[in-house]
Amino acid sequence: MTDVSQNAEGHDAPKREHWGSKLGVILAVAGSAVGLGNFLRFPGQAVNNGGGAFMVPYIISFLILGIPICWCEWTMGRLGGRFGQNNGPGVMYSLWRRGPAKAIGAMTLFIPVVVYMYYVFIEAWCLYYAYHFFKGTFAATFASAVEGIDPANQGEVVDAVVGASGAFFGNAVSSEKNGGILSSGSMLWMVLICFVVNFAIIYRGVTRGIETFCKIAMPLLIGCAVIILIRALTLDGISKGLGFMWNPDWAALKNPQVWLAASGQIFFTLSVGFGLILCYSSYLRENDDVVLTSLSASSTNEFCEVVLGGMIVVPTAFLFLGASAASQGTFGLGFVTMPSIMYFMPGGNFFGGMWFGLLFLAAVTSSLSMLQPAIAFLEDGFGLRRSGSVLMLGVITAIGALGPLYYTRKLIGLDHTDFWCNFMMIIAATCQVLLFGWIIGAERGCREMNRGADFNVPRFMPVMIRWITPGFLIVILGSWAYMNAPGYLRGMSPTIQGSQAARSVYAGAIGDHFSDEGLSEEMLGVRVDEIVGASADPESLPGWLEDRRVEADAARTVAEEDASVARSVFILLAIFYLSLLVLSDIACRNRIGKTIAKAEAAGVALGD
Amino acid sequence: MNRVWLQIAELVVAQSDQDEITLQADGMVMMILSISIVAALAIFCTVRILREKSPSEHHHVPLDIDTHDVER
Numbered sequence A: 001m002t003d004v005s006q007n008a009e010g011h012d013a014p015k016r017e018h019w020g021s022k023l024g025v026i027l028a029v030a031g032s033a034v035g036l037g038n039f040l041r042f043p044g045q046a047v048n049n050g051g052g053a054f055m056v057p058y059i060i061s062f063l064i065l066g067i068p069i070c071w072c073e074w075t076m077g078r079l080g081g082r083f084g085q086n087n088g089p090g091v092m093y094s095l096w097r098r099g100p101a102k103a104i105g106a107m108t109l110f111i112p113v114v115v116y117m118y119y120v121f122i123e124a125w126c127l128y129y130a131y132h133f134f135k136g137t138f139a140a141t142f143a144s145a146v147e148g149i150d151p152a153n154q155g156e157v158v159d160a161v162v163g164a165s166g167a168f169f170g171n172a173v174s175s176e177k178n179g180g181i182l183s184s185g186s187m188l189w190m191v192l193i194c195f196v197v198n199f200a201i202i203y204r205g206v207t208r209g210i211e212t213f214c215k216i217a218m219p220l221l222i223g224c225a226v227i228i229l230i231r232a233l234t235l236d237g238i239s240k241g242l243g244f245m246w247n248p249d250w251a252a253l254k255n256p257q258v259w260l261a262a263s264g265q266i267f268f269t270l271s272v273g274f275g276l277i278l279c280y281s282s283y284l285r286e287n288d289d290v291v292l293t294s295l296s297a298s299s300t301n302e303f304c305e306v307v308l309g310g311m312i313v314v315p316t317a318f319l320f321l322g323a324s325a326a327s328q329g330t331f332g333l334g335f336v337t338m339p340s341i342m343y344f345m346p347g348g349n350f351f352g353g354m355w356f357g358l359l360f361l362a363a364v365t366s367s368l369s370m371l372q373p374a375i376a377f378l379e380d381g382f383g384l385r386r387s388g389s390v391l392m393l394g395v396i397t398a399i400g401a402l403g404p405l406y407y408t409r410k411l412i413g414l415d416h417t418d419f420w421c422n423f424m425m426i427i428a429a430t431c432q433v434l435l436f437g438w439i440i441g442a443e444r445g446c447r448e449m450n451r452g453a454d455f456n457v458p459r460f461m462p463v464m465i466r467w468i469t470p471g472f473l474i475v476i477l478g479s480w481a482y483m484n485a486p487g488y489l490r491g492m493s494p495t496i497q498g499s500q501a502a503r504s505v506y507a508g509a510i511g512d513h514f515s516d517e518g519l520s521e522e523m524l525g526v527r528v529d530e531i532v533g534a535s536a537d538p539e540s541l542p543g544w545l546e547d548r549r550v551e552a553d554a555a556r557t558v559a560e561e562d563a564s565v566a567r568s569v570f571i572l573l574a575i576f577y578l579s580l581l582v583l584s585d586i587a588c589r590n591r592i593g594k595t596i597a598k599a600e601a602a603g604v605a606l607g608d
Numbered sequence B: 001m002n003r004v005w006l007q008i009a010e011l012v013v014a015q016s017d018q019d020e021i022t023l024q025a026d027g028m029v030m031m032i033l034s035i036s037i038v039a040a041l042a043i044f045c046t047v048r049i050l051r052e053k054s055p056s057e058h059h060h061v062p063l064d065i066d067t068h069d070v071e072r
Helices: A004-011 A024-033 A037-046 A051-082 A088-094 A099-135 A135-144 A152-172 A179-185 A186-203 A208-231 A238-246 A250-254 A257-270 A276-281 A290-321 A330-344 A348-382 A386-406 A411-450 A461-490 A493-512 A521-532 A549-589 A591-601 B006-009 B015-020 B026-051
Strands: none
Touching: A004 A208, A024 A152, A024 A208, A024 A276, A024 A290, A024 A348, A037 A051, A037 A186, A037 A238, A037 A257, A037 A290, A037 A348, A037 B015, A051 A088, A051 A250, A051 A257, A051 A276, A051 A411, A051 A461, A051 B026, A088 A099, A088 A276, A088 A348, A088 A411, A088 A591, A099 A135, A099 A152, A099 A276, A099 A330, A099 A348, A099 A386, A099 A411, A099 A549, A135 A152, A135 A330, A135 A348, A152 A179, A152 A290, A152 A330, A152 A521, A179 A186, A179 A386, A186 A257, A186 A348, A186 A386, A208 A290, A208 A348, A208 A549, A238 A290, A238 B026, A257 A290, A257 A411, A276 A290, A290 A411, A290 B026, A330 A348, A330 A521, A348 A386, A348 A549, A348 A591, A386 A411, A386 A549, A411 A461, A411 A549, A461 B006, A461 B015, A493 A521, A493 A549, A549 A591
């Protein structure tokens, strides 16, 4: 088989890397997709959106959204690889020589790099928790929390354990004050270890680094999860927990938000639009099978999500802690509820350590996939050697990670960065599918998809890719923006946030003062407006409210600071994206453009 | 992303719920069906990959034998 990439770059260029085996690429892509979302986000979404009924929109979304987008991305990546490109801007530019291709390509660089900047922090939490479980810190913390409580009073014991777990998490991530992580030390060490581990693996390259690590880590991760699953399913009364998770609420299917939650879950769990599938698949050879490989990676991810993720966390949380604890969001379930469960579970220290160890492995495999696209861009676009590109990316991500690491109060830096990245992911995926369906052409694209495939994609796939999948994505994009963007935009206004914080302090006091009248929420709002005004910054206050002024002003200051941080995050992200866009443009005009031209001269084309 | 600090504050243990809930027939069906679909897909892919011939078995490249015909 002709090594097109070598043709494209000439004989002086270093030989382009390829995956060593099909199993390697499947485990690497599955590893990139399997993460905290599978074990924590999925069960939380399912239980809050109809339980077993959630699986109806979930599986439909998998079929019409997940699988087609993955096939498109894998095909585009392999095509880009034939033009000698392993980076998002290069892949996009080789498929469409227009300016917007560079903008889409820049998104596929921006998203993984920025997500890495805060994801490494979450990876460090997992390592920190695994370390403290094996060390016995959690057992000691919980024992101290329940000291003096009658064990027969189960409710109080649960409250104490969950409270201690929440406090441990708050201290670990410094959710009460900014800068706590940088001064405390222990979590900072974990972040540094994660950085070193990630970059040491990525430095070894695609085959010797990512592929080798994923071949070890993924079976180990699944093995650990299966052991914990067996432990969970053999607990007395687990059928109650399974019932809480899986009993369907069919009425939920009438709610459009449930359908959006399911399609959003599929979208985020498969890591589509991220740029990493484009990057990983560009290391395939010309006739490597993308249809079966993509489906295998997706099915491995789904296995981890539905079979392992759906059967462990929520059922055990419900069994030991009750409905409220089992209905938490991702971080609540993962870092507050799960450690609490381990207190009640026999062998909890061991299983807790194993659980967070597997989450750490899942996080490392995901982190690697976030770094490789930028490494490939620096190598392909600017001719840097591996060491240079690793060093440069290390410096960039370390500087970027300082933001989420410093602004930890209410995890504001992480929260806002995550929101804008998610938003951009949906835009990037929509653009990629539109490019595949309308610029490359759905029929031509599907013929390219079938090249070297063990079995062909269904005949209706061109129609699906051209109309249904992008239509679905546009609906998700619109709904996501409609539901979330106003809140996040308001969160960037110091005036609005400051007023709201001060009002909530005054509202509490006013509600207490007029408690005899039994004010409704609406009436309380009217009364607050009358007394403190809409801005909650009155010149004079009634005597009984004057002593709350200091508290309200303090709340206002904190909220204004948080809003300023949120605004700065947005501005910095916008500047970073524009910088990447400029770099993509420069690279496409020079080195990437020349490599593509050489590939074309060597006979590489998009196909018939 | 979750506002953990708020969720923790709102955490109320509903122990009574546990007594009322158990895995019902339709829950069992949905659980088994979901797991079966996902597991079947994973098994199908694994079997197809294992059955696939290695590239060396089905890519036959002409032998590169230098007969020195041109030199003569």
